[in-house]
Amino acid sequence: MSSKGRTTMRLDKLLGNMGFGTRAELKKLAKAGWITVNGETIKDPGKHVDPASDTIVFDGEPVLYREFVYIMLHKPQGVISATEDMRERTVLDLLDPPYRAFEPFPVGRLDKDTEGLLLLTNDGKLAHELLSPKKHVPKTYEAIVEGRVDEQDIVQFARGVTLDDGYVTMPAELTIQSCEEQAEGSFISRISLIIQEGKFHQVKRMFQAVGKKVVYLKRVRMGDLRLDESLPLGAYRELTAEELAAIGR
Template sequence: MRMCSAPMPPRDPGTGELIVPMRLQRFLARAGVASRRGSEDLMTAGRVTVNGTVASGLGCKVDPSRDEVRVDGNLVTWGSAPVTLVLNKPAGYLTSMSDPFGRPCVSGLVPCDRYPGLFPVGRLDLDTTGLLVFSTDGDLGQRLLHPSRHVWKTYWALCDGHVRDRELEELRQGIVLDDGPCQPARCRILDPSEVSGIWRPRLPEFSTPVEVRIREGRKNQVKRMLGRIHHPVIRLHRVQFGALRLEGLEPGEWRVLDDDEIALLQVQE
């Protein structure tokens, strides 16, 4: 007598492991929507449905081969690749996905409806402009922000007054702020022609553009460092994160990073 065996569950084409029923937050994380913690936040906010029903309970399980999972109405499929993008942040936007007081947030500038689970990797102050990375890959975000990674962040600061190169030596040696010593920074005075595309039409009188590269990410750190040497920051713009640069994006514009650019984020100098 011929025996009929039950069909085998499908396997993940990337890892070869069996795709079996699992907790919803694990499925969302594996599908590249967000980290597990971020997926739980999406669930508790009522933004996730399973087969048309809102799934807010953290104990909910799904079968990826049978159940239909959606986030904000967008279908989530197993094996969906995580998305990482870069935004040229304008001034006047909070680095937050929402604000209880209704102030403008960077979430309004990036395609959260198209890529549910996007979150900013790090932050820029309200009046700071420039390069801000977003991702649905929680693991990538944690790696980039972990102190052990020492990712260099490059800022162009327009400082009040005439800054002399010797005044930057204190920053290069590691200036001490109210919350402790800073790691040595890489600094140089910029030629006005280098920043002509950032601050138009011309620089204010009695101001100096300075490049500051730091590995830390304390609140208002660059502003406080330059203020300590008596050259307050008038404007601040981030031009580089790790090896990733802003290229061809006007303020408020974004683009999805390709594989080569994502690889650049892994580079440590």
């Protein structure tokens, strides 16, 4: 909890949120003398502490509490953008327990077969700011498309594309990176696309509307947050101070 609002919280809740153990485990560890607050051994983990001012030490290591966590994930194909699922592997399954203890969730979603930038956080206010339709936060994708993407498509995307359900998209910025002819006159195009909304399967449906098919899709940017290309598929890290500033945190 922030020091501006609720200044104190139970010690076992604080440590549990940080991934140090369950309430039952922490009760045993406290009785064994593993936890000190301001130099005093605390046997009762139900004690209220102020994370902003109290010095908390667990097994000899200082505990630096934080309310929110911000994680950049290079999402691979084959996992879904959800917090839990009975059948499918989710993006949270890629995180180590200490991070899952914060109960983060994906900001927006990427399709199961789509790769790239996914932000995970437990900051609901930030998620609302980034996902609000009124904000029109731009999202940049790179894609491989079956078919010859040309200037006509660029013009059409800039005007807005009518999807299969009749919805007309907001103007989008399409850039052709390359277009290679394959056997028998077929083409493969590599493109980047900037959209300002996030309709279901939007990029795929936009190309479908102009008679083409997306066969590979990767998100590389969301607002001012760029995917760290040195981050391997399936890997994650916390945002840097510069990245946090870029998203207003």
